[in-house]
Amino acid sequence: MGRPPCCDKLGVKKGPWTPEEDIMLVSYVQQHGPGNWRQVPTNTGLRRCSKSCRLRWTNYLRPGIRRGDFTDEEEKMIIQLQALLGNKWAAIASYLPERTDNDIKNYWNTHLKKKLRKLQMGSDEHDLIHERKDRFMCSTTSSSSSHCISKGQWEKRLQTDIHLAKQALNDALSVDHKPLIISPQIMKSPTQTSVYPSSTDNIAKLLKGFMKNSTSNNKKTCSNSSTRESSDECKNSSGVDLSEAFESLFGFDRCFGSPNNSEFSQSNTSNESKEELQFTMFENWLLDETAGDDVVNQGKEDLSNFAFDETTDFFDD
DNA sequence: AACGCATACAACCGCATGGAA
DNA sequence: ATTCCATGCGGTTGTATGCGT
Numbered sequence: 001m002g003r004p005p006c007c008d009k010l011g012v013k014k015g016p017w018t019p020e021e022d023i024m025l026v027s028y029v030q031q032h033g034p035g036n037w038r039q040v041p042t043n044t045g046l047r048r049c050s051k052s053c054r055l056r057w058t059n060y061l062r063p064g065i066r067r068g069d070f071t072d073e074e075e076k077m078i079i080q081l082q083a084l085l086g087n088k089w090a091a092i093a094s095y096l097p098e099r100t101d102n103d104i105k106n107y108w109n110t111h112l113k114k115k116l117r118k119l120q121m122g123s124d125e126h127d128l129i130h131e132r133k134d135r136f137m138c139s140t141t142s143s144s145s146s147h148c149i150s151k152g153q154w155e156k157r158l159q160t161d162i163h164l165a166k167q168a169l170n171d172a173l174s175v176d177h178k179p180l181i182i183s184p185q186i187m188k189s190p191t192q193t194s195v196y197p198s199s200t201d202n203i204a205k206l207l208k209g210f211m212k213n214s215t216s217n218n219k220k221t222c223s224n225s226s227t228r229e230s231s232d233e234c235k236n237s238s239g240v241d242l243s244e245a246f247e248s249l250f251g252f253d254r255c256f257g258s259p260n261n262s263e264f265s266q267s268n269t270s271n272e273s274k275e276e277l278q279f280t281m282f283e284n285w286l287l288d289e290t291a292g293d294d295v296v297n298q299g300k301e302d303l304s305n306f307a308f309d310e311t312t313d314f315f316d317d
Numbered sequence: 318a319a320c321g322c323a324t325a326c327a328a329c330c331g332c333a334t335g336g337a338a
Numbered sequence: 339a340t341t342c343c344a345t346g347c348g349g350t351t352g353t354a355t356g357c358g359t
Contacts, residue, residue, distance in 0.1 A: 016327070016353085038344070054345075055328070090347060105348075106326055 013047040017056055021046055025053055026061050034062075059102045066098035070107055078104055079112060 017025075028044045034057060037050040046053060059065075070078070074096060081092040089101035089108075096104065 014329075036344085049329090050344085051330090052328075058346095059327075087348065101347075102327080109349095110325055 011047060012049050012052075014049075014052070017048075017060075021048065022056070022061055025056060029057060029061075034058075059100045062100075064098060065100060065103075067103070070099075070111075074099070075112065078108060079116070082108060082112075 024044045024046055025040070028040060032043075034054075037054040040046065040050055040053045041048055044053075048056075077096060078092060081095055085091050087105075087108075089105040093099055093101040093104050
């Protein structure tokens, strides 16, 4: 029996999301929380497949997503984890809570794959290639190795590392599916909120880009690009000040600290009672999500002890 | 300035999985 | 035990943008 399509193909919009659609989706999730995606198109009026809504939320609108350049630390971590786990992007993403699996996957495919290939093919000298292969093997394996090892040893070590990684994953999953925080930046942060900007940022950037585009080219809708630059024009084609509308929707953003997190939140006036009112179920859900990381951090040293120090010169040529 | 190619990334597609009925 | 549904996941595609000629 064939599986029915996840959504009616007729009348379902595809392609890039507009800021208006984003706002509709985020406001819905704010009220109802994520989940029950099947109901989202019906309840929001979005002419999108439920799957598309979920994907848009998890990959772009969800709070806590950091976009843009990957740090060296993140890069190394991805390489390490990819070596251990393979293309298990969701598993890898669980170690980089600010990044989505999609982002990591894209980054791997567009940057890291190439970098590694270059590293392996970069030298004409055969010996040098061997030396680098050995370095690669050393650097992608156990933290405890400070010298290069034979292939057999390397395979054994890899198995051990996989075992450790699995253990760490189990640990992570056993504590209420909280992500394992490895990033030093996150470790250092006194509260999770400072590294957990709301989705406001994501849409704020997007909106600004949209406004820029819509003023110069009304017929073209832009969606999503973190690279879109700012514009002072924040009205859409219908004259609605989207930034204001957005602010009214997401004024709670300031509750999550980080004043530089949101361009919109900067213009907020302090109003405690208003803030309290805006402290919705959605926020509680967010806060719940951020709780308990300290507990998770315990006993996660197996994986966090990966020898980043051994790979610090990984891309040095 | 125009064109073509390369790159980056958002979004889609189809399959897998787990849970409820 | 079986079916159905919701969601998760990884691979792939489409398109905007950048860059070189």
